[in-house]
Amino acid sequence: MTKPNDPAEQITMSHGGGGKLAHELIVRELVPVLADEELAELGDSAIVEGAERLAFTTDSFVVQPIFFPGGDIGRLAVCGTVNDLAVAGAEPLYLSLSMILEEGLAIEDLRRVVRSAKAAAQEAGVRIVCGDTKVVDHGSADGMYLTTSGIGRLPAGNRLSPRNIRPGDAVLISGTLGDHSIAVLSAREGIEFRTDVTSDVQPLNDLTRQLLSAAEVRCMRDPTRGGLAGVLNELAESARVSIELDEKSIPVSDAVRAACDVLGLDPIFAANEGKLVAIVSFQTADAAVRALRSHPRGKNGAIIGRVEKAPPGRVTIRTVPGGRRIVDMPVGEQLPRIC
């Protein structure tokens, strides 16, 4: 993070009041960058067009550091919420952006993050229509924490759910695993290695649209915290099915694999911020892979496993050497503050 010498270029407690300085910060630094008509109204609520059925989601972001190879906390907060809507089968429309800023934060860092959030929103075709800023004293936060919530329009008849999963279904991933985790870890001070891995943080709503129109999708998830292992354990549990993965089919870049070896991490537990897991019917699995691969954000898409009947709730993996082991739900926090 930047350490400005000029005190006027730092966040102070006064930027958190309901007064003139707070107003100036919002009007001069945030509204022009985010540039949305509703946001510029500065009302207590944004007024937006609705839809018959909505998807609604929220996530807080506490990633450390706030800038990392391939992204920053602003891009992460926008993509994370866009992707939660997209994997629910919704068309993301509106986002809120709430910021908790630490006293002493360089205003230039805030500008960079807000510009990056705006760029990601444009990339995803969503509008940031409302927001909030709070300031806490130096030492009571770590630079900044962001919370985004999102509203999406759900097409009629579309209700993806783990309850739709059936034995025989195929398990797909849209690309390589672990890029986000390794990028963030490599940016942390004290980490003993350097890689050129960049985070995969990207909006997936265009990719999910393409996939949904090409295949019979049972349900989708984005494997963030807890990784592929976390998401598949949840799905196997909810759907009361077993999932068998094929390790050699799981795409992992050479650089990520090397970094994981050094760190003793397994890529299937690592966090991703621009990948989706889809469970699709056996009949449409090949069409689904083609749909993924024909999109730049899914070019390394692959079938990585299948759904079995029993034992319910269990995820197993056929390893490259040929063995078979149980993939448990990760127990603790392997990678703190990764998102």
Add this chain to the structure above:
Amino acid sequence: MTKPNDPAEQITMSHGGGGKLAHELIVRELVPVLADEELAELGDSAIVEGAERLAFTTDSFVVQPIFFPGGDIGRLAVCGTVNDLAVAGAEPLYLSLSMILEEGLAIEDLRRVVRSAKAAAQEAGVRIVCGDTKVVDHGSADGMYLTTSGIGRLPAGNRLSPRNIRPGDAVLISGTLGDHSIAVLSAREGIEFRTDVTSDVQPLNDLTRQLLSAAEVRCMRDPTRGGLAGVLNELAESARVSIELDEKSIPVSDAVRAACDVLGLDPIFAANEGKLVAIVSFQTADAAVRALRSHPRGKNGAIIGRVEKAPPGRVTIRTVPGGRRIVDMPVGEQLPRIC
């Protein structure tokens, strides 16, 4: 805040992962208390019924301490977002609740806050349908920070806006000023006084519905950070009008007035969490006051000023001794971490 001896009764970094402990925290501690069908699905997004026009809002809450006379951060987060929707003229429907927890937080404190948030949501008739939890290391937050976002249904034809304000309009407040600020300040360690003032934190959506059906309302605001002075300066600025207040009509309890005298605070700059300011037409001002006073949450409602043509953007007050002075937008942060 509680200091538990049992380590199993504290938040750890592991509660922030995507793994088993995070899952258990959510499933055992949060979902049963919040008890909403959509939330229990644990999907990436909640699926809810929509409406043609929506109000959408967000706020982060960093109040210190998290428990204070008359409320806590959970009740505050729910009421704050409900009230932002209500003063926009919307009927609040759905809330999200995202929590940033500090490592070492007593799980009992988390339970109390979540129970309180749920009770406030029931009081307001809204559903908490989605959420998120993140954990940051000890020292990187102050107990917990909450962010709520809310969606409300906007009745057709209803578009409250400062642009509707006209010279001659009446300025109303729904009750006494400053209760929230004084209650929070009195709870802080090191504050040299004790009062029995309790926070006014309460949902206002029932009161706004009653007011809207009784009077020609131009626009409403809730005077939180920055207080009455902040809100009226913003309105005078947006509407390019002048606002004149009558100090002796402004309701302030004796206990709050005494505390403000000790602390050197002016109640018109103090934060409120259960009051609204309404600008209504001159013709319906009396009906508006009656509507407020007939509701338990508006029983001290009063006309406190009027809109004048010039000078645009200026707020003045006729003081009790008979003088007149300009009420500026508050400049800095008078009351840090009040909400």
